[in-house]
Amino acid sequence: MNELLTKLAECVEFGKINLASPYPPQMKGQEGADEITRQALEEGINPQDILSLGLMPGMERIGVKFRENKVFVPQVLMSAKAMSTAMIHLKPHFLSGAAKQKGTFIIGTVLGDLHDIGKNLVAMMVEGNGYKVIDLGTDVGSDKFIAALKENPGAVVGLSALLTTTMASMEKITKEIKDALPEALVTIGGAPVNKEFCSKIGADNYSPDPQGVVEFLNTKIA
Amino acid sequence: MIREISYSLSELTIDVKYLSSMLGFPEGDLPEPFGEYVAQAIQEAESLCDIRGAFCVSENCKFSTNNNHILVEGLEFGVGKTVAKELRNATSVAFFICTAGERISSRSQELLSGDDPVLGYVFDLLGSIIVESATDLLQADIQRMAFSEGLQITNRYSPGYCKWNVADQHKLFSFFPTNCCGIRLTDSALMHPIKSVSGIIGLGADVSFRDYTCDLCNQVDCFQRSHRRTI
Numbered sequence: 001m002n003e004l005l006t007k008l009a010e011c012v013e014f015g016k017i018n019l020a021s022p023y024p025p026q027m028k029g030q031e032g033a034d035e036i037t038r039q040a041l042e043e044g045i046n047p048q049d050i051l052s053l054g055l056m057p058g059m060e061r062i063g064v065k066f067r068e069n070k071v072f073v074p075q076v077l078m079s080a081k082a083m084s085t086a087m088i089h090l091k092p093h094f095l096s097g098a099a100k101q102k103g104t105f106i107i108g109t110v111l112g113d114l115h116d117i118g119k120n121l122v123a124m125m126v127e128g129n130g131y132k133v134i135d136l137g138t139d140v141g142s143d144k145f146i147a148a149l150k151e152n153p154g155a156v157v158g159l160s161a162l163l164t165t166t167m168a169s170m171e172k173i174t175k176e177i178k179d180a181l182p183e184a185l186v187t188i189g190g191a192p193v194n195k196e197f198c199s200k201i202g203a204d205n206y207s208p209d210p211q212g213v214v215e216f217l218n219t220k221i222a
Numbered sequence: 223m224i225r226e227i228s229y230s231l232s233e234l235t236i237d238v239k240y241l242s243s244m245l246g247f248p249e250g251d252l253p254e255p256f257g258e259y260v261a262q263a264i265q266e267a268e269s270l271c272d273i274r275g276a277f278c279v280s281e282n283c284k285f286s287t288n289n290n291h292i293l294v295e296g297l298e299f300g301v302g303k304t305v306a307k308e309l310r311n312a313t314s315v316a317f318f319i320c321t322a323g324e325r326i327s328s329r330s331q332e333l334l335s336g337d338d339p340v341l342g343y344v345f346d347l348l349g350s351i352i353v354e355s356a357t358d359l360l361q362a363d364i365q366r367m368a369f370s371e372g373l374q375i376t377n378r379y380s381p382g383y384c385k386w387n388v389a390d391q392h393k394l395f396s397f398f399p400t401n402c403c404g405i406r407l408t409d410s411a412l413m414h415p416i417k418s419v420s421g422i423i424g425l426g427a428d429v430s431f432r433d434y435t436c437d438l439c440n441q442v443d444c445f446q447r448s449h450r451r452t453i
């Protein structure tokens with residue numbers, strides 16, 4: 001494989017944003033995702049390959065490490081930042097249709113809940129794995145999820161909740177989504193949620209971590 | 223009687239080692255840019271925080287026969303077996319609420335969704351540490367008051383932990399005036415500002431203080447639990 005793509009994957013995995021960034025210490029003074037993506041495009045590497053063979057493998061590796069408790073939230077945020085810096089260069093190619101994302105993921109924290117970080121992390125990781133992400137924010141009711149699904153047929157919905165009290169809201173939203181659009185897939189997560197709750201409310205998947213939702217999406221819509 | 227207390231950041235003990243370990247550096251040596259981020263966040267937090275706590279004590283408390291509930295001023299709290307066991311010998315209870323204020327979360331939010339998510343996350347962690355540390359001081363105030371009356375205190379316990387339904391927050395908040403310490407409770411029992419905690423402490427001649435351990439909690443896949451195991 002092209003050496004630039006290997007390097008790019010490493011930049012994403014270790015959160016090396018650009019030349020000026022001091023992080024990670026072992027890559028100080030080296031070029032980062034920013035410069036390497038630009039270079040790859042200049043060398044004529046296909047934008048789709050930059051995404052699929054450079055950025056995505058890096059993001060996947062950090063996702064796995066996070067799941068295994070080998071890295072923590074900040075390292076994942078650094079990787080996501082490296083990824084999004086690279087994506088700035090790729091965006092025009094997606095808009096022109098020269099490169100495609102794998103599918104659409106709609107995410108939000110459920111009505112009555114304002115907790116954000118977990119949901120943001122999931123959004124970043126899913127985006128980094130090649131999906132278009134629509135983040136509806138926090139305190140989101142079923143109307144907004146259903147409207148977003150209608151605008152993006154075939155998209156998968158992710159619901160996040162922080163407290164047991166807002167899990168009730170998750171149940172209601174899942175039911176209302178399923179009533180309106182029986183084909184829609186709903187995946188849930190957040191600290192108090194578990195597998196049993198997922199089957200009880202008729203959601204399609206529960207993942208304790210962002211990597212789990214990526215794997216679910218890869219089997220369902222990729 | 224309700225006592226409301228404000229704290230300044232300099233009164234609190236900010237556990238930088240804990241913050242470092244939550245950032246992924248359990249040894250405490252923070253590589254660039256984390257060291258600077260932590261320093262910057264702590265410095266900025268001084269002006270961002272509005273740290274306030276309040277407590278009230280009630281002597282009108284008794285346990286229901288099944289031992290999992292406690293009745294305070296006629297209101298029933300389903301604290302669950304674990305917490306009830308700790309509170310059993312209490313002759314009075316203190317309810318408390320405490321917050322780091324709204325602005326540390328809005329600053330965190332702004333950074334997380336903007337240019338510097340990592341710094342935003344540092345602010346988020348710091349907000350949690352600040353409110354926990356302020357609650358330590360509030361607890362020490364409650365302890366001083368108890369000692370002066372020859373009483374001991376239990377550790378503090380919060381709705382939402384150890385099978386105590388978080389919906390009991392509504393009953394707990396009924397002991398405080400609306401918007402006390404600037405904290406408000408949503409219908410879904412979530413406190414605003416986000417960096418807020420609430421709970422109960424038992425007081426009595428025969429209660430004892432037991433350290434809070436992960437064994438008390440039923441969240442088996444908590445990242446803090448697995449994290450603690452590695453350090």
Ligand code: B12
Nearest residue numbers: 118158160163164189190191380382412413416419420444
């Ligand atoms: C730090 C913390 C606090 C801090 C800050 C809270 C905050 N929101 O900022 C403080 C000290 C203020 C606090 C207070 C309280 N807390 Co608290 N807190 C935590 C703790 C330890 C970590 C939360 C966190 O920031 N996690 C980091 C993020 C990145 O993780 P996350 O949001 O869970 O998201 C991850 C996964 O869940 C998943 N995920 C999330 N969403 C989604 C969505 C999808 C689709 C998928 C696939 C995955 C996914 O992926 C994310 C990344 O891995 C958790 C325990 C825990 N280990 O989770 C308890 C916890 C959330 N708190 C709890 C409770 C009860 C409270 C209080 C109600 C206690 C009280 N009475 O005072 C208050 C409520 C505060 C409020 N404003 O109302 C309970 C909630 C359970 C319940 N019964 O409802 C927990 C689970 C602790 C426990 N062991 O029971 N808390």
